[in-house]
Amino acid sequence: MRITVFRSRMNDEFGEVRAELMASTHVFSALGGRTVDQAMEAGMDPKAIWRAVCEAFDVPPERR
Template sequence: MRHTEFWSRMEDHLGEGYARVWASQHVMGALGSRTAQEALDAGVSPKEVWRAVWQALELPASER
């Protein structure tokens, strides 16, 4: 997964205006107590970050 696909999925589920806000404020234990943005900035793959987001948002398996 590329960063562009990650952000597209985030916007699909949270809306264009809220996706980046959520990614910069919601801390997830699955990412080592970091936000999605912090994890991406630290070099964590977008696929791994998406898995944590998917879990945090309790999205259906089809969205994984």
Template sequence: MRLTEFWKKMNAQFGSGYAESFASDHVMSELGGRTVREALDAGWETKDVWRAVCAAMGVPASRQ
């Protein structure tokens, strides 16, 4: 998954204003105690980060 597609999905799920805040501020155990931004900066694959967000936040399968 390209980074642009990842952010489209984040914005669609959380709204453009909250997606950035969530990515920067919400520490997730699914990402090893990192935020979305930290995981991406550490080299995590975008598809793996998106899957972790979906699992943690209960994103419906139809929106994954």
């Protein structure tokens, strides 16, 4: 998954403002205690990050 696709899915699921805020402030244990932005900077796979977001926020399977 490309980063642009990841960001698009975040915006579609949560809205642009909430997605940006969540990416910079919400710490995910599944990402090793990192935020989305920190995980991206650390070089984690965007698909793995998206899975962690989906699990944490109960995104329905059809939108994962």
